[in-house]
Amino acid sequence: VHGGLRYLEQLEFGLVFESLRERHIQRKLHPNLVWPMPFLFPVYEGDRPGLRFMGLGLWLYDLLALFRAHRLHRTLNAERVSQLVPALRANGLRGGVHYYDCRTDDGRLTLLNVLAAERCGAAVSNYVQFESPLFDDEGRVRGALLRDRLTGETLETRCRHIVYAAGPWTDQLAESPGDGKLLRTTKGVHIVVDRSRCPVDAVVVMKSPADKRIVFAVPWDNRVYLGTTDTDFSGDPNNVSTSIEDVNYILETTNDFFPEVALSVEDIRGTWAGLRPLIRTDASSSYQTSREHEVFIDQRGITTIAGGKLTTYRSMAKEVVDKVAKVLKTNYGIRAGRCRTKKLSADPELEQGHVLGKDPLEDLLWRTVGGARPWVKARMKDFPDEAEPICEGQPHVLALVSWAVLGEHAARLEDVMVRRLSLVYEEKSVLEETVRKVALHMAKLMGHDTDWVEAEISALWQGLWSGE
Numbered sequence: 001v002h003g004g005l006r007y008l009e010q011l012e013f014g015l016v017f018e019s020l021r022e023r024h025i026q027r028k029l030h031p032n033l034v035w036p037m038p039f040l041f042p043v044y045e046g047d048r049p050g051l052r053f054m055g056l057g058l059w060l061y062d063l064l065a066l067f068r069a070h071r072l073h074r075t076l077n078a079e080r081v082s083q084l085v086p087a088l089r090a091n092g093l094r095g096g097v098h099y100y101d102c103r104t105d106d107g108r109l110t111l112l113n114v115l116a117a118e119r120c121g122a123a124v125s126n127y128v129q130f131e132s133p134l135f136d137d138e139g140r141v142r143g144a145l146l147r148d149r150l151t152g153e154t155l156e157t158r159c160r161h162i163v164y165a166a167g168p169w170t171d172q173l174a175e176s177p178g179d180g181k182l183l184r185t186t187k188g189v190h191i192v193v194d195r196s197r198c199p200v201d202a203v204v205v206m207k208s209p210a211d212k213r214i215v216f217a218v219p220w221d222n223r224v225y226l227g228t229t230d231t232d233f234s235g236d237p238n239n240v241s242t243s244i245e246d247v248n249y250i251l252e253t254t255n256d257f258f259p260e261v262a263l264s265v266e267d268i269r270g271t272w273a274g275l276r277p278l279i280r281t282d283a284s285s286s287y288q289t290s291r292e293h294e295v296f297i298d299q300r301g302i303t304t305i306a307g308g309k310l311t312t313y314r315s316m317a318k319e320v321v322d323k324v325a326k327v328l329k330t331n332y333g334i335r336a337g338r339c340r341t342k343k344l345s346a347d348p349e350l351e352q353g354h355v356l357g358k359d360p361l362e363d364l365l366w367r368t369v370g371g372a373r374p375w376v377k378a379r380m381k382d383f384p385d386e387a388e389p390i391c392e393g394q395p396h397v398l399a400l401v402s403w404a405v406l407g408e409h410a411a412r413l414e415d416v417m418v419r420r421l422s423l424v425y426e427e428k429s430v431l432e433e434t435v436r437k438v439a440l441h442m443a444k445l446m447g448h449d450t451d452w453v454e455a456e457i458s459a460l461w462q463g464l465w466s467g468e
């Protein structure tokens with residue numbers, strides 16, 4: 001969750017201002033999921049922009065944030081930069097800029113919005129796939145055909161309007177506003193290594209020697225994740241994976257900045273890959289393609305949003321909600337208030353002012369389940385066996401798995417291991433034991449048999465290691 005410092009270089013001041021405004025709103029509303037992190041941008045001899053220009057750029061960045069960053073930026077000399085990151089290449093180092101942006105748990109942030117919608121009365125289902133819109137005799141939307149992906153059952157639901165927020169699948173929709181050519185889809189890859197192999201305490205911003213793209217080294221507990229790439233992608237959005245070319249690009253960039261670290265493929269603990277659904281422009285490269293979004297209205301009762309970035313998700317959603325409310329009022333006389341999420345926390349039960357560092361389990365509960373922390377603690381008290389750790393060296397307890405299933409719509413083992421508890425980057429031997437323990441507990445909660453347990457474990461391993 002960041003303003004996008006590099007977008008200043010592309011003169012996208014409106015996007016940067018919107019992003020920095022949203023960064024402030026998210027920090028204020030959801031401090032457990034969006035928190036400040038220090039960034040260090042080293043500048044070397046011959047770099048463009050140089051150190052002085054970078055300092056001016058950061059003043060503009062702070063100004064566009066209305067000086068609401070966690071702390072204002074600082075310009076550092078080479079000696080101070082080397083003190084902060086001793087492993088950083090010293091040859092040619094001129095100095096650097098130190099500033100603050102924010103990071104988030106994107107899976108948790110997404111889930112928070114789903115659960116908030118449910119609390120407000122929305123019908124929420126996991127693993128239900130949209131098949132097609134249904135139209136009345138006048139050609140206007142009257143409903144949608146859906147399919148339960150776990151049972152194969154199809155069902156119809158009534159509605160007067162459909163919103164497509166389909167991301168990289170937008171061009172595959174029959175009603176795509178760009179006739180299947182709206183997007184320039186690009187792939188981003190991260191790799192994960194042990195923090196002992198790449199010792200950083202701040203996010204280090206690196207420029208690739210190959211094409212001058214930005215790559216980050218981000219500390220994450222006892223790991224560091226490195227990325228991202230930005231390459232054009234024309235394949236199936238359902239089948240995105242990390243290639244050896246992606247890995248080599250990230251490793252070469254990291255080793256250029258940390259030559260004594262000398263990372264190799266053997267150091268990688270895990271990877272992930274995803275797609276950016278960018279609006280197609282005449283930009284010469286995917287890296288230069290704007291992260292702005294667009295909203296398209298089909299008079300039959302369909303609104304499509306495409307483009308954008310995670311940081312601005314709330315303002316994008318607000319724009320869609322307000323436009324749909326206007327359409328419903330015009331066509332059906334239905335009145336709805338304007339979007340209120342600028343001041344409405346998606347987790348009203350969250351304890352504000354939690355002090356991190358006193359207890360690992362308390363910190364984990366605050367960071368993950370937020371306002372549901374009392375439920376998890378009560379569950380641990382009522383079911384003492386659920387108070388035991390499920391993973392060696394980590395504070396996660398079985399009660400968290402219970403909450404994921406009973407309160408967060410987790411239906412598959414992958415839901416818990418990847419998107420609820422993010423436990424998939426542990427040592428493989430530790431992970432194997434953890435996976436089975438979680439699968440057995442889920443089966444107990446959901447009434448599944450041992451066949452389900454074995455099938456879910458097999459599916460998880462296949463998903464995690466298929467690109468190995």
